[in-house]
Amino acid sequence: MSLLSGLVPGLGIAKGMALTLRRFFAPKATVMYPEMPADVATKFRGRLQLLYDEYGALKCETCFQCAQACPIECIDMGGVDTRGRFHVHWGAPETYGERREESAMRRSGRTVPDQAYEHFASFDLTTLDEILDGYDHDPKRMLQMLEATQAAFGYLPVAAIKRISEKTGAWYATIYGTASYYGHLRFEPPSNTAQAGEVSARRASDETYLAALGASLGGRPGGDA
Amino acid sequence: MSAILPTPKEWPSILLARAGAKDPADLDAALKAGAFEAFRRAIRELGPEATIDEIEASGLRGRGGAGHLTAEKWRTAAETAARSRYVVANGYGADPSASTDRTLLETDPYAVIEGVAIAAFAIGAETGWISVRSTATEAIRRLESAIEAATERNFIGEDALGSGRRIELEVRPVQGAYMLGEETVLLKALDGKRGQPEQRPPHPSTRGFRNAPTVVQNVQTLAAVPWILRHGAKAFNAIGSREAPGTILVDVRGPERSGVAEVPLGTPLDRILALGGEPAKGRTLKAVVVGGPTGGILPASELKTPYTFDDLRAVGAHVGSGSVIAADDRACIVDLARLLTRFSADEACGKTIPCRIGVRRVAEIGERLSTGTSRDGDFELLADLSADIVGSALCDHERLATLPMLSGLRYFRDELDAHLERGECPAGVCRPIKLGGETQSRTRPSAATGAAATGASAGAQA
Numbered sequence: 001m002s003l004l005s006g007l008v009p010g011l012g013i014a015k016g017m018a019l020t021l022r023r024f025f026a027p028k029a030t031v032m033y034p035e036m037p038a039d040v041a042t043k044f045r046g047r048l049q050l051l052y053d054e055y056g057a058l059k060c061e062t063c064f065q066c067a068q069a070c071p072i073e074c075i076d077m078g079g080v081d082t083r084g085r086f087h088v089h090w091g092a093p094e095t096y097g098e099r100r101e102e103s104a105m106r107r108s109g110r111t112v113p114d115q116a117y118e119h120f121a122s123f124d125l126t127t128l129d130e131i132l133d134g135y136d137h138d139p140k141r142m143l144q145m146l147e148a149t150q151a152a153f154g155y156l157p158v159a160a161i162k163r164i165s166e167k168t169g170a171w172y173a174t175i176y177g178t179a180s181y182y183g184h185l186r187f188e189p190p191s192n193t194a195q196a197g198e199v200s201a202r203r204a205s206d207e208t209y210l211a212a213l214g215a216s217l218g219g220r221p222g223g224d225a
Numbered sequence: 226m227s228a229i230l231p232t233p234k235e236w237p238s239i240l241l242a243r244a245g246a247k248d249p250a251d252l253d254a255a256l257k258a259g260a261f262e263a264f265r266r267a268i269r270e271l272g273p274e275a276t277i278d279e280i281e282a283s284g285l286r287g288r289g290g291a292g293h294l295t296a297e298k299w300r301t302a303a304e305t306a307a308r309s310r311y312v313v314a315n316g317y318g319a320d321p322s323a324s325t326d327r328t329l330l331e332t333d334p335y336a337v338i339e340g341v342a343i344a345a346f347a348i349g350a351e352t353g354w355i356s357v358r359s360t361a362t363e364a365i366r367r368l369e370s371a372i373e374a375a376t377e378r379n380f381i382g383e384d385a386l387g388s389g390r391r392i393e394l395e396v397r398p399v400q401g402a403y404m405l406g407e408e409t410v411l412l413k414a415l416d417g418k419r420g421q422p423e424q425r426p427p428h429p430s431t432r433g434f435r436n437a438p439t440v441v442q443n444v445q446t447l448a449a450v451p452w453i454l455r456h457g458a459k460a461f462n463a464i465g466s467r468e469a470p471g472t473i474l475v476d477v478r479g480p481e482r483s484g485v486a487e488v489p490l491g492t493p494l495d496r497i498l499a500l501g502g503e504p505a506k507g508r509t510l511k512a513v514v515v516g517g518p519t520g521g522i523l524p525a526s527e528l529k530t531p532y533t534f535d536d537l538r539a540v541g542a543h544v545g546s547g548s549v550i551a552a553d554d555r556a557c558i559v560d561l562a563r564l565l566t567r568f569s570a571d572e573a574c575g576k577t578i579p580c581r582i583g584v585r586r587v588a589e590i591g592e593r594l595s596t597g598t599s600r601d602g603d604f605e606l607l608a609d610l611s612a613d614i615v616g617s618a619l620c621d622h623e624r625l626a627t628l629p630m631l632s633g634l635r636y637f638r639d640e641l642d643a644h645l646e647r648g649e650c651p652a653g654v655c656r657p658i659k660l661g662g663e664t665q666s667r668t669r670p671s672a673a674t675g676a677a678a679t680g681a682s683a684g685a686q687a
């Protein structure tokens with residue numbers, strides 16, 4: 001076969017096009033979910049599960065690619081991220097349906113009723129609303145809004161992120177994905193963060209890096225400045 | 226602020242020429258030293274196109290690490306049809322072990338401001354940002370007061386220097402991750418998004434901030450621009466090496482001194498290292514880490530290498546953050562490479578597989594070496610995996626993150642072999658796990674070299 005393809009010019013293309021043609025006429029596998037329910041086995045529960053590698057380390061890096069891509073925002077994220085912060089987010093699976101409705105309403109431009117707050121510690125919305133007003137509810141200035149929110153509350157409560165999502169129209173996962181990327185933002189009051197830091201001994205902040213580098217170079221932090 | 230190291234008299238001073246000024250943010254003093262003359266020349270004499278030509282003739286290359294031709298970026302941005310364009314000065318200084326950019330911003334804020342203004346004028350941008358690490362409070366303070374003074378006197382602003390063009394500058398402090406130094410990540414941060422890199426091309430100069438052509442330039446690159454327009458491209462071209470003219474800031478951490486120095490590109494590494502002093506008595510220089518956390522670990526035999534973008538890449542290091550760190554004979558190469566790679570793996574953003582898993586696996590090879598748990602073929606795996614990462618990476622971080630381990634393998638094979646085959650650390654830094662008096666290493670040469678080889682405990686030499 002490889003001999004032939006070398007001899008006949010264009011055979012590779014023809015082979016490729018043949019596959020394209022076959023697929024073109026084959027029945028479509030895409031289902032217009034969620035408008036059309038997919039055909040699944042009765043025991044299917046659609047449970048998402050994170051996998052561990054052969055050393056027992058969680059393969060997930062909490063990078064938030066999946067949660068941001070998920071159209072119905074049903075992906076929960078929890079664990080210690082690469083910056084040593086422990087966080088679990090979003091409610092129990094029972095609320096998936098509710099959240100799906102909520103995000104569908106938001107995308108279709110309708111106002112989302114102010115629900116779901118009882119899941120989280122209640123807190124004073126006026127301060128937050130003032131902050132958001134100050135930034136004109138502009139999702140492009142998300143980082144500044146999050147920094148201001150943290151400055152006001154000491155951390156980013158779940159309910160605050162929910163509120164920011166509602167007010168700016170940005171997806172919860174997108175906001176959370178932004179917030180979880182930046183090492184100086186936290187999701188728990190500062191004292192818990194210190195504890196969380198201990199959970200992951202390999203936290204690589206600048207200081208630990210410099211200290212380790214110094215230790216590796218025989219006690220000189222790369223020269224004792 | 227880091228110390229500024231004294232350099233030989235014959236080395237020209239372009240970026241740090243104003244070091245020692247009483248108040249670097251004082252506009253009158255800066256004007257006396259020639260600030261905004263170049264911007265005036267660009268507006269009155271040259272015009273946008275000839276300005277770019279002049280930069281091209283000077284051969285200026287980006288100081289942010291990769292050494293791209295500056296004029297090329299500007300021309301691309303100027304020629305791409307767009308409603309708005311942006312200039313971003315990258316003063317983030319991602320590497321915690323280098324304070325070159327911060328030192329420059331503190332020493333001469335006006336040079337950077339003028340450089341941004343000239344770039345904005347040349348490409349037709351109205352907005353320029355200078356992004357600085359939030360913790361560099363002194364640099365931010367000086368930049369802000371310098372921008373305010375320059376705007377008040379109409380050097381920048383609504384009708385900058387009477388050019389009829391609006392050029393607004395703003396300082397944008399950012400913080401929170403190493404990757405923010407990468408240009409596409411920085412643009413995301415400026416837009417309030419999660420900081421993960423984008424595929425290049427399209428480069429930011431065609432599609433950058435909010436899809437508009439954006440010139441992202443290291444602050445040192447921009448600070449050299451006014452000098453070039455003031456003294457001419459020829460004068461700049463005569464400094465440094467032929468392919469990479471001019472000077473660059475290097476953060477030297479040597480046995481006696483540490484600090485930032487302005488060095489002509491093409492200076493051999495040993496002369497740069499000499500700025501940091503000699504090893505203490507009884508110690509010898511073992512290796513130099515060139516380029517920061519993703520830098521290469523070079524042996525003493527490579528110290529004649531000229532400090533340029535291409536020459537360093539050829540020997541397995543890179544300019545990177547401008548960091549040059551000396552390691553004496555107490556250091557263990559495996560430990561050093563493991564540590565650098567671990568930092569890179571932890572800072573990797575997670576967007577792609579080479580980034581999320583590849584770099585982590587490389588770091589694990591280093592960790593196995595240093596704990597005496599290596600497996601058969603780990604070196605082959607390292608070479609193979611690194612080649613795959615370099616081939617499939619999305620951003621330069623993953624590609625460069627392979628350098629510490631690869632350069633270790635290239636230059637310090639004996640030391641790595643001692644770890645892999647005998648579970649020994651010649652420098653006595655690593656503490657391999659011992660099981661029943663022997664290392665756990667699966668490749669322990671039980672038959673090949675006999676028990677004698679495993680006899681010496683690694684820790685015993687410490």
Ligand SMILES: Cc1cc2nc3c(=O)[nH]c(=O)nc-3n(C[C@H](O)[C@H](O)[C@H](O)COP(=O)(O)O)c2cc1C
Pocket residue numbers: 286287288289290291292293295315316317318319320403404405406407408409441442443444446447620621622
């Ligand atoms: C992981 C990573 C970190 C970087 N950090 C910086 C930085 O701190 N400062 C900088 O100027 N460039 C940094 N760069 C390079 C930028 O992506 C970009 O090439 C540079 O700012 C362009 O400016 P130049 O052409 O003047 O060099 C980094 C690149 C990578 C891949």
Ligand code: SF4
Pocket residue numbers: 050059060061062063064065066067575
């Ligand atoms: S957060 Fe990132 S690493 Fe974790 S499961 Fe989602 S996509 Fe994968």
Ligand code: FES
Pocket residue numbers: 404422572573574575576577580581619620621622623
């Ligand atoms: S660091 Fe994640 S793609 Fe480069």
